[in-house]
Amino acid sequence: MTPLPDHIKTPESVSEFRTKEKGSTFISLTKGIETEEEANSYLQSVKKKYYDATHHCYSYKLVNGLYKYSDAGEPNGTAGIRIYNAQNHYELTNLITIIVRYFGGVKLGVGPLGKAYYEAASENLATTKILKKLLHHEMIISYGYEESKTVHRFITKHSIIIRETLFNEVPKMICLVPSTQKSKLLSDISTLITRIQVIETKNSEYIVRND
Numbered sequence: 539m540t541p542l543p544d545h546i547k548t549p550e551s552v553s554e555f556r557t558k559e560k561g562s563t564f565i566s567l568t569k570g571i572e573t574e575e576e577a578n579s580y581l582q583s584v585k586k587k588y589y590d591a592t593h594h595c596y597s598y599k600l601v602n603g604l605y606k607y608s609d610a611g612e613p614n615g616t617a618g619i620r621i622y623n624a625q626n627h628y629e630l631t632n633l634i635t636i637i638v639r640y641f642g643g644v645k646l647g648v649g650p651l652g653k654a655y656y657e658a659a660s661e662n663l664a665t666t667k668i669l670k671k672l673l674h675h676e677m678i679i680s681y682g683y684e685e686s687k688t689v690h691r692f693i694t695k696h697s698i699i700i701r702e703t704l705f706n707e708v709p710k711m712i713c714l715v716p717s718t719q720k721s722k723l724l725s726d727i728s729t730l731i732t733r734i735q736v737i738e739t740k741n742s743e744y745i746v747r748n749d
Contacts, residue, residue: 542673544717546601546744548632550669555662559654561642565591566662568635570669574604577634584636592641595655597621598634601744612639616652624659630668632744635659671744674699674714681709681734689734696723699745714745 549570557564567584571577577598585594595617597607607618621635637658646654681689689711693700696719702712715723727734 542601542717542742544673546631546671546673547629547668548671548744549630550667553662553666555658555665557654557658557661558642559650560644560646562644562646562654563640563642564654564658565638565640566635566658567638568633568662568666570632571598571600571634572632574598574600574606577606580634581636584638588638590640591638593617593639594636595621595639596634596636597625597659599625599631601631612655613648613651616648617655620652620656621659624656624663627660628663628668630663635662669746672747673717674743674745675717675720676701676739676741676743677713677715678737678739679711679713679734680737681711683709685733692723692726695726697747698723714743716747 549568552567552569554568555566557566565588569580571580577600581594581596588594593610593612595608595610595612597605597618599605599622605622607622609615609617617637621637625631625633625635637655679689686709692698693711693713697716698719699714700711701714704710704712724736727736
């Protein structure tokens with residue numbers, strides 16, 4: 539599996555851009571997603587809303603490398619790949635862009651049609667509010683009560699998010715550790731390995747950080 543990147547850029551919310559070309563109306567819609575199921579759900583909702591449109595072309599990309607695009611009945615190579623290229627131009631991921639077309643009665647030709655789809659997607663993405671997110675790894679930190687101050691010092695030093703604290707016989711913290719701090723945290727703790735232990739789970743997520 540390809541390692542996940544430390545940072546990603548993804549849309550904050552749904553954005554919309556409309557344009558016309560020789561009578562045809564192009565409505566470009568972009569939404570941040572995290573799963574293929576979310577992409578398909580949003581696609582179906584757009585198709586339902588714009589049920590009378592001629593085409594519903596789209597491209598979606600996920601950080602795990604999964605992507606899919608569709609010309610949705612337009613000439614091959616004129617729509618889906620153009621939307622995908624626009625997404626790549628802005629280095630975005632975890633998003634879906636759908637372009638709804640209402641045909642205006644005049645055929646544009648393959649070249650101009652492809653340009654129209656790319657520009658509709660590009661203009662939409664250019665005005666979309668983008669979030670920069672940092673990859674966090676879930677870790678479980680176990681420690682003795684006498685090490686509480688040391689653990690909290692590490693938490694602050696490495697910008698760690700505490701998700702849950704369990705005050706059992708051996709206290710534990712379920713934390714989210716920024717990928718950029720992971721090796722530094724493990725290095726710090728390695729000097730106290732008999733008193734503080736860290737277990738990395740298989741869970742990870744991208745989070746916006748303002749600190």
